[in-house]
Amino acid sequence: MKILVVNAGSSSLKYQLIDMDTEGVLAKGNVERIGIDGSFLKAKGNGKEKIFEKPVPDHTVAIELVLNALQDEEVGVIKSMDEITAVGHRMVASGEYFKETTLVTPEVLTTLKEKTFELAPLHNPAAVKGVEGCMKVMGDKPMALVFDTSFHQTMPKHAYLYGIQYEDYERYGVRKYGFHGTSHKFVSEEAIKYLGKKAEDTKIVTCHLGNGSSISAVKGGKCVDTTMGFTPLAGVLMGTRSGDIDVSAVEFLAQKKGLSFSEAVNYLNKQCGVQGISGVSSDFRDLIAEADKGNERCQLALDMFAYQVKRYVGAYAAAMGGLDAIVFTAGIGENTPTVRAAVCSGLEFLGVEMDKKANEGKNTGAIREISTKASKTKVLVIPTNEELVIARETAALV
Ligand code: ADP
Numbered sequence: 001m002k003i004l005v006v007n008a009g010s011s012s013l014k015y016q017l018i019d020m021d022t023e024g025v026l027a028k029g030n031v032e033r034i035g036i037d038g039s040f041l042k043a044k045g046n047g048k049e050k051i052f053e054k055p056v057p058d059h060t061v062a063i064e065l066v067l068n069a070l071q072d073e074e075v076g077v078i079k080s081m082d083e084i085t086a087v088g089h090r091m092v093a094s095g096e097y098f099k100e101t102t103l104v105t106p107e108v109l110t111t112l113k114e115k116t117f118e119l120a121p122l123h124n125p126a127a128v129k130g131v132e133g134c135m136k137v138m139g140d141k142p143m144a145l146v147f148d149t150s151f152h153q154t155m156p157k158h159a160y161l162y163g164i165q166y167e168d169y170e171r172y173g174v175r176k177y178g179f180h181g182t183s184h185k186f187v188s189e190e191a192i193k194y195l196g197k198k199a200e201d202t203k204i205v206t207c208h209l210g211n212g213s214s215i216s217a218v219k220g221g222k223c224v225d226t227t228m229g230f231t232p233l234a235g236v237l238m239g240t241r242s243g244d245i246d247v248s249a250v251e252f253l254a255q256k257k258g259l260s261f262s263e264a265v266n267y268l269n270k271q272c273g274v275q276g277i278s279g280v281s282s283d284f285r286d287l288i289a290e291a292d293k294g295n296e297r298c299q300l301a302l303d304m305f306a307y308q309v310k311r312y313v314g315a316y317a318a319a320m321g322g323l324d325a326i327v328f329t330a331g332i333g334e335n336t337p338t339v340r341a342a343v344c345s346g347l348e349f350l351g352v353e354m355d356k357k358a359n360e361g362k363n364t365g366a367i368r369e370i371s372t373k374a375s376k377t378k379v380l381v382i383p384t385n386e387e388l389v390i391a392r393e394t395a396a397l398v
Pocket of ligand 1: 209211282283284335
């Protein structure tokens with residue numbers, strides 16, 4: 001069975017064609033600059049790469065281009081569209097309307113548009129354009145929606161509610177939803193397999209540390225808490241996002257800087273985080289290079305990040321009543337030993353004993369144990385694979 005995984009943004013569309021028998025990637029690529037001059041598709045398949053330059057005014061044309069590339073004589077891997085069993089679409093926000101992966105129907109599309117667009121105005125409308133483009137080009141091929149928020153739907157009410165008037169939660173759906181769910185799901189499942197314990201007996205903290213970062217508490221294989229909230233702005237400070245901040249400080253800042261409320265939120269999303277603290281970069285590779293040369297604000301940004309992640313590891317160990325493993329994943333989590341060491345330092349009281357050499361070892365793309373054999377709590381690096389989760393969920397549904 002072959003599943004096409006589509007991740008559509010407002011001006012880009014990424015895809016992977018996955019063979020479910022081997023769970024290997026047959027082909028992948030990215031259509032860039034949709035609706036903008038100079039659009040193109042960079043496609044990989046058969047061990048080759050090819051650029052298709054063509055005007056791509058909308059997502060329907062983008063999907064047409066992808067399907068042509070999948071059947072191309074150089075980078076193509078299929079003879080016809082019939083070889084694709086189904087399409088799995090990445091969707092960001094589900095609100096409380098979709099608790100799990102859902103097949104696309106006209107009713108589902110209506111609910112998505114009417115109820116979830118306002119929850120993720122940058123992401124969901126773009127993803128729906130991807131779905132509708134596929135429907136136009138691929139006819140009645142089964143399509144599934146896999147939500148970033150689904151894995152977090154098992155959080156108990158006392159974890160996801162904010163301390164606002166209960167009626168406002170009911171009326172407007174204002175609560176914590178969490179994000180990066182497919183990643184937290186994938187790495188926690190891999191960790192459970194690695195630990196060789198029954199899922200119900202495990203307590204794991206998963207740290208998805210990338211440009212956007214979130215940490216989840218996964219107890220018995222289910223998410224019981226996560227750091228991102230109603231939007232991805234909450235939790236630890238990130239590349240350009242501030243993370244948690246006192247709302248009254250935001251009002252004060254907005255007044256001082258002459259910003260409207262939505263301008264202030266935009267500032268917190270796009271100009272703060274480690275970028276704002278360092279004044280140098282949102283990219284951890286730059287921060288580490290500059291800190292090594294003595295830049296104190298870059299070091300401060302790194303210290304703040306590690307401290308905040310550590311604080312959530314401790315909080316979630318308390319929330320779960322114990323800890324079997326800490327998992328690091330995504331760009332920073334998989335590639336940055338200094339951040340992992342800083343997060344885990346001082347966690348000996350939680351049974352963590354780091355293996356310095358293993359932590360500094362090369363990223364092999366496989367699961368790596370970076371705690372000592374004697375460490376009661378395991379520390380693992382697990383490369384994330386959100387596309388594979390989307391493909392698995394889609395295959396299971398169809
Ligand atoms: P996102 O998917 O949220 O855009 P990533 O998971 O790709 O982000 O993470 C990007 C971050 O990972 C950057 O801060 C970058 O510096 C850091 N990073 C460190 N080492 C690497 C590496 N070898 N490859 C990619 N990203 C890396």
